[in-house]
Amino acid sequence: MKPRKMRPKIIPSQDPDRAYRFYRDVFEFLRDPKDQTTLIVDKKAIKFEKSNQKQQIELIVRDHLSELRQHLANNFIEEIEPVQKAFNNKAVLKIKDSEGNTVQIECNQDK
Numbered sequence: 807m808k809p810r811k812m813r814p815k816i817i818p819s820q821d822p823d824r825a826y827r828f829y830r831d832v833f834e835f836l837r838d839p840k841d842q843t844t845l846i847v848d849k850k851a852i853k854f855e856k857s858n859q860k861q862q863i864e865l866i867v868r869d870h871l872s873e874l875r876q877h878l879a880n881n882f883i884e885e886i887e888p889v890q891k892a893f894n895n896k897a898v899l900k901i902k903d904s905e906g907n908t909v910q911i912e913c914n915q916d917k
Contacts, residue, residue, distance in 0.1 A: 807834045807877050808868035812847045818857035819905040825854045828904035832881045833865065863909045870914045871897045891915070 819825035826845065829835055835845040835852060845852045867874065871889065878885070883901050886908070890898045895915045903909050 807832070807874065809833050809835055809847050809865060810868055811866045812852070813864050814861070815847070815850055816853045816855055817863065817903075817905070817907065818859045818861050819854050819907075820856070820858060821905070822854035822856055825903065825905050829854075832878075832883060832903075860905075861907050863903070863907055864912070865909055866912045868914070870916050871899075872916050874899070874911065874913045 817825055817829070829845055829852060830837075835847050838844040838846045838851060869877070875885075878901065885899050886902055887900045892898045892912060896912050897915050898910055898912050900908055900910050
């Protein structure tokens with residue numbers, strides 16, 4: 807997966823270590839070269855805070871819809887709503903992360 811932007815960059819989680827592994831492995835966020843324990847996107851650190859709250863997270867990726875669906879299936883992640891069409895030939899799908907947060911992923915429509 808090729809993540810470009812995400813907001814917010816503070817993720818509520820019951821288990822911050824589990825959330826960190828999910829975002830590292832599923833979304834393939836890069837590690838900060840200066841601190842290998844910090845994930846970054848758009849040159850900014852992602853923070854995992856211990857919390858029982860749930861939040862909606864918006865993620866923009868460079869991938870096309872078919873590639874994204876295959877990647878999610880390879881990681882046993884299911885879509886929770888039908889795909890929606892968005893402005894400028896984009897598609898939006900929603901999943902749940904390891905902590906129950908809803909992640910709305912915007913990607914490119916297939917050609």
